[in-house]
Amino acid sequence: MLRAILIDDEPNNLDNLSGLLGKYCPQVEIAGRATDAAAARGLIATVNPNLLFLDIQMPGENGFQLLQSLSHISFDVIFITAYDQYGIQAIKMSALDYLLKPIDIEELKQAVFKAEQQQFNKQQQELLHNLLQYSGNEKNKAKWKLALPVGSEVLFVTAQDIIHCESSNSYTTFFLTGNKKIMVSRPIKEYEDLLGDYGFIRVHQSHLVNNEYIQSLSKKEGYTLLLKDGTQVPVSRQKRDVVLKMLKLL
Numbered sequence: 001m002l003r004a005i006l007i008d009d010e011p012n013n014l015d016n017l018s019g020l021l022g023k024y025c026p027q028v029e030i031a032g033r034a035t036d037a038a039a040a041r042g043l044i045a046t047v048n049p050n051l052l053f054l055d056i057q058m059p060g061e062n063g064f065q066l067l068q069s070l071s072h073i074s075f076d077v078i079f080i081t082a083y084d085q086y087g088i089q090a091i092k093m094s095a096l097d098y099l100l101k102p103i104d105i106e107e108l109k110q111a112v113f114k115a116e117q118q119q120f121n122k123q124q125q126e127l128l129h130n131l132l133q134y135s136g137n138e139k140n141k142a143k144w145k146l147a148l149p150v151g152s153e154v155l156f157v158t159a160q161d162i163i164h165c166e167s168s169n170s171y172t173t174f175f176l177t178g179n180k181k182i183m184v185s186r187p188i189k190e191y192e193d194l195l196g197d198y199g200f201i202r203v204h205q206s207h208l209v210n211n212e213y214i215q216s217l218s219k220k221e222g223y224t225l226l227l228k229d230g231t232q233v234p235v236s237r238q239k240r241d242v243v244l245k246m247l248k249l250l
Contacts, residue, residue: 001029002115005047007040007063008055008080017053017080017103024105025112037061041069049075050153051096051115056081076118078111146194148174148184155182159198163229165191165208175231203243204236217247 004021008014014033021028031047034040037060044052056063056079063079079098096118097111145156163175167188174182192202199211209225218224223235223243235243 002027002051002112002119003031003047003049004028004051004053005032005034005040005043005049006030006053007034007037007058007066008053009035009058010055011035013055013080013101020103020105020108021112024109027116028112037066037069040066044070044075050119051075052077054079057083076115078115144198146191148182149186150182150184157182159195159200159210160212162195162200162210163213163227164210164231164233165195165200167206167208175229177229179229201239201242201246203239204234207233209233211246214247217243217249 006014032043034043054063076096082101145158148155161177166173170187172188200208203209213228215228216226225233
């Protein structure tokens with residue numbers, strides 16, 4: 001999914017664009033709408049979109065001024081304007097595309113397709129960069145990052161920031177430091193293989209634990225690990241000896 005914000009000073013235009021996207025571009029998730037630059041800035045900071053549909057001509061700050069006011073731009077922009085002369089300026093602003101009002105459905109679909117391709121290319125570049133970093137630092141485990149595909153993004157986390165992983169069918173949830181968690185649609189077995197060299201141990205069919213975060217082992221009513229974040233993780237019978245050896249208790 002493409003996470004998009006729609007920005008136009010006329011609510012009717014926002015309604016029209018929302019309707020067109022909902023009908024013809026289901027891959028676009030509308031994460032917010034704004035009718036002025038100030039509201040748009042707040043949404044961008046909160047939602048972290050990867051696509052903006054941005055009206056150029058707005059009272060107060062126009063679309064160009066909004067973008068110029070941002071310290072960092074991590075999203076693509078599709079400008080929308082009723083005035084063709086703004087097209088050249090939009091191109092100079094490195095817009096992904098621009099659409100003339102009234103919006104042509106085929107042109108809208110093409111612009112969204114471009115945005116999808118752009119996001120895919122960014123993901124591939126990020127993955128390649130991560131791979132090259134790892135290939136030059138095999139001995140430096142602190143620099144290695146695990147790539148986690150989440151929707152239209154790839155999130156990178158270091159092994160040392162992962163406390164434990166929990167599986168649910170073909171999904172795996174990563175519990176991270178700072179009380180954060182990330183769910184990905186891949187089985188835990190894949191990550192058991194990747195994280196094995198980084199002090200992780202499969203203590204249960206559904207749980208993969210970072211040894212660095214084990215605080216204690218309880219033997220009441222079956223074996224249970226208490227992690228430093230307060231989480232209790234069960235140890236299966238099949239994994240008891242492995243856990244005891246790892247903790248130097250056997």
